[in-house]
Amino acid sequence: MAVRQLISSTFWGFEMKATKNEIDSEILGRPVLDITEFDGTSDFAAFEAEYVAREDPIYVTCKLPAEQIEGVHGLEERGFRFVEFQIRLRGTLRKTYDTSPYGYSYLPVTNSQDLAAVGELASSIFEHDRVSRDPFFRQWQGRNISAERYRRYVLKSAEADDECVYKLVENTTGEIVGFSTHRILTPDSALLLIGGVQNQQKRSGVGVINDYFALNELKRKGVKWFHTHVSGSNYPIVNLEVRGIGFRVIQSFVVLRKVYHGSVR
Secondary structure (H helix, E strand, C coil): CCCCCEEEEEECCEEEEEEECHHHHHHHCCCEEEEECCCCCCCHHHHHHHHHHHHCCCEEEEEEECCCHHHHHHHHHCCCEEEEEEEEEEEECCCCCCCCCCCEEEEECCCHHHHHHHHHHHHHHCCCCHHHHCHHHHHCCCCCHHHHHHHHHHHHHHHCCCEEEEEEEECCCCCEEEEEEEEEEECCEEEEEEEEECHHHCCCCHHHHHHHHHHHHHHHCCCCEEEEEEECCCHHHHHHHHHHCCCEEEEEEEEEEEECCCCCC
16 A cells, blocks of 8 residues: 655644645646645645645645635635535444345455456446546546546555455346445444445445445444545435435535646656
8 A cells, every 4th residue: 555645844833734645646647635734824835835846746635624714715815726515424333234135245355356346346436526526637538537546546445454345246146236445443433435336226226235234344343433425416325324324414524626737747
């Protein structure tokens, strides 16, 4: 698993970090950075000058709690633009879902053939993400940047010690029709990463079944609570997970980005 390089600067006792996203950087051919621990009272101009001089990024993002309007406006004044409204959901594992009526098996991915199949599935099913919606990425005509990202994130999860990749298999055909990935944070908590089902299965209820299996597996591992992040424009998933399964909305975020000069190498 690639190590994410940290660039941090401290001003007046406050620290912000610009972290290199290795996967996105490899795809775009130039550094992509994620700003964390944003502090609107610090000298952001000096911080920006440092990470630009050190990394020469092409694309930098910053995710702020939606209520930090002043911070959002400050980043907009520095040339950042809105690209996504994101919601953090939280759930607790108090019950085990009965999956016996369904003709599917939920299994860990353990070989390269299945991993490739899950990667291809991940690259074809996501529509509600900032990369597929950001006008900046239209310059790569004929290249699906979003699909490349999701495929690589599946591969990353397979390599990471604290992450897992699972496949949802139709018992009668042996076909992989869905998948899920998660990261174990502590012995009793987890982060749901990405998951989904084939496009032709999205309206058939298989997505809910995939979630039932995933939550049962976390409970089997001893996980008691989990959280995940979804795009605020992904209405089917928000409705499914909040109204259908009982996840709770605990926080919302605004994601902004800034594009720097240059082009893909």
